[in-house]
Amino acid sequence: xxxxxxxxxxxxxxxxxxxxxxxxxxxxxxxxxxxxxxxxxxxxxxxxxxxxxxxxxxxxxxxxxxxxxxxxxxxxxxxxxxxxxxxxxxxxxxxxxxxxxxxxxxxxxxxxxxxxxxxxxxxxxxxxxxxxxxxxxxxxxxxxxxxxxxxxxxxxxxxxxxxxxxxxxxxxxxxxxxxxxxxxxxxxxxxxxxxxxxxxxxxxxxxxxxxxxxxxxxxxxxxx
Amino acid sequence: xxxxxxxxxxxxxxxxxxxxxxxxxxxxxxxxxxxxxxxxxxxxxxxxxxxxxxxxxxxxxxxxxxxxxxxxxxxxxxxxxxxxxxxxxxxxxxxxxxxxxxxxxxxxxxxxxxxxxxxxxxxxxxxxxxxxxxxxxxxxxxxxxxxxxxxxxxxxxxxxxxxxxxxxxxxxxxxxxxxxxxxxxxxxxxxxxxxxxxxxxxxxxxxxxxxxxxxxxxxxxxx
Numbered sequence: 253x254x255x256x257x258x259x260x261x262x263x264x265x266x267x268x269x270x271x272x273x274x275x276x277x278x279x280x281x282x283x284x285x286x287x288x289x290x291x292x293x294x295x296x297x298x299x300x301x302x303x304x305x306x307x308x309x310x311x312x313x314x315x316x317x318x319x320x321x322x323x324x325x326x327x328x329x330x331x332x333x334x335x336x337x338x339x340x341x342x343x344x345x346x347x348x349x350x351x352x353x354x355x356x357x358x359x360x361x362x363x364x365x366x367x368x369x370x371x372x373x374x375x376x377x378x379x380x381x382x383x384x385x386x387x388x389x390x391x392x393x394x395x396x397x398x399x400x401x402x403x404x405x406x407x408x409x410x411x412x413x414x415x416x417x418x419x420x421x422x423x424x425x426x427x428x429x430x431x432x433x434x435x436x437x438x439x440x441x442x443x444x445x446x447x448x449x450x451x452x453x454x455x456x457x458x459x460x461x462x463x464x465x466x467x468x469x470x471x472x473x474x475x476x
Numbered sequence: 477x478x479x480x481x482x483x484x485x486x487x488x489x490x491x492x493x494x495x496x497x498x499x500x501x502x503x504x505x506x507x508x509x510x511x512x513x514x515x516x517x518x519x520x521x522x523x524x525x526x527x528x529x530x531x532x533x534x535x536x537x538x539x540x541x542x543x544x545x546x547x548x549x550x551x552x553x554x555x556x557x558x559x560x561x562x563x564x565x566x567x568x569x570x571x572x573x574x575x576x577x578x579x580x581x582x583x584x585x586x587x588x589x590x591x592x593x594x595x596x597x598x599x600x601x602x603x604x605x606x607x608x609x610x611x612x613x614x615x616x617x618x619x620x621x622x623x624x625x626x627x628x629x630x631x632x633x634x635x636x637x638x639x640x641x642x643x644x645x646x647x648x649x650x651x652x653x654x655x656x657x658x659x660x661x662x663x664x665x666x667x668x669x670x671x672x673x674x675x676x677x678x679x680x681x682x683x684x685x686x687x688x689x690x691x692x693x694x695x696x697x698x699x
Contacts (some may be wrong), residue, residue, distance in 0.1 A: 271698070275535070305558075305698070308558070308561075308562060309561060309562065310558055310561060310698060311698055325564065327547075328562045329562060329563070329564045331562065332562075333558060333559065333562060335555055335558065336555070337553070337554050337555025337558070338553060338554065338555060339555040339556045339559045340554060341487070341491055341554065341556070341557070342554075343490070343491050343494035344487070344491065344494075348487070348490070351483070352483055352484070353559065355479055355480050355483040356480045356483065356484065356559070356563045356565065357559065357562065357563055361697045395696065465525060
């Protein structure tokens with residue numbers, strides 16, 4: 253099972269992503285291989301989330317190209333995405349939410365290395381006690397931990413994380429940093445946007461705010 | 477049916493049954509609408525039994541659309557919709573299963589309640605059966621047409637009203653053939669199966685086409 257993660261490679265060349273007709277991300281390139289991590293850095297509005305959402309397949313690329321090698325499934329079916337919205341139904345319990353996503357996201361299924369049962373995943377994020385509790389009653393940090401537990405119930409080699417440590421306490425952050433180290437050690441790949449340090453060692457960095465993009469685009473748009 | 481779709485169906489059912497899920501609201505709304513109409517029209521039983529099928533159909537149309545605005549809105553708000561796009565299950569099938577769950581939980585109770593409410597409107601037994609049969613054949617079309625509107629308005633605040641405005645005109649053929657099926661059941665010049673088969677055809681056509689339209693609208697939500 254392990255060798256399937258070994259040959260992973262993601263390369264992006266001069267990506268261009270637009271939202272509402274405006275270029276938010278232009279000319280972004282990077283290379284990433286198995287076991288490596290990419291930290292997307294930049295101030296608010298620099299396009300970190302937009303870039304990650306496009307990589308996850310929610311937004312179309314308007315230019316450049318992205319090549320993902322590793323299995324015959326496209327990147328969006330080999331990747332996990334944890335964004336600002338948790339993807340949890342507040343009426344269902346934490347366990348029911350995880351069981352649902354395990355069955356939906358695990359459908360690609362041949363890659364099973366490191367897959368945990370929903371109960372084990374909750375134990376891993378330290379929420380074993382609240383598994384049968386409706387998610388609506390959980391605190392923001394606990395909800396985030398349930399969302400992160402989704403990373404473990406379906407084994408996918410690429411993790412796309414948009415501010416994953418939001419609302420996490422110090423202990424949970426350390427536990428999550430440890431989980432990311434294990435994921436990379438087993439050949440996985442991590443792309444994360446963050447302001448806070450995540451504990452990703454020797455990660456590649458991608459800075460998006462070389463210039464004031466939004467303002468620059470606005471002024472050219474005004475000139476047209 | 478593969479297990480991801482089965483678990484999606486179960487999840488939808490569980491959410492609809494939970495508090496605030498709105499599963500039972502459709503049939504209660506239907507009940508209130510149908511019982512209000514005689515107060516507005518007056519105690520003329522002949523008139524009521526003549527327009528009864530039409531009253532039941534309009535009430536069913538509104539009750540079906542009532543719950544549909546949340547079909548994708550809730551998933552768009554909490555990020556589930558993004559995750560559906562990352563599954564290996566086609567989004568079209570996700571749409572179809574969500575519609576099937578919604579139809580089972582909101583439209584099927586309407587079909588069951590329609591004969592009882594028909595009694596209140598003084599319908600003949602044949603007409604009651606006709607209304608129930610026409611609703612059973614026609615409501616899938618309403619749900620799936622509504623799903624297109626729900627998908628188009630998924631990213632918007634207060635999209636429910638816009639959805640109704642977009643979709644209600646499209647439901648005209650379903651309404652016409654639904655009421656004429658019900659009317660043909662209790663006599664008349666047209667044989668029952670003629671409008672009934674057209675109604676079935678409308679439902680089948682929307683089952684085949686609407687998931688693609690709704691999935692395309694959901695994919696184009698951003699960007």
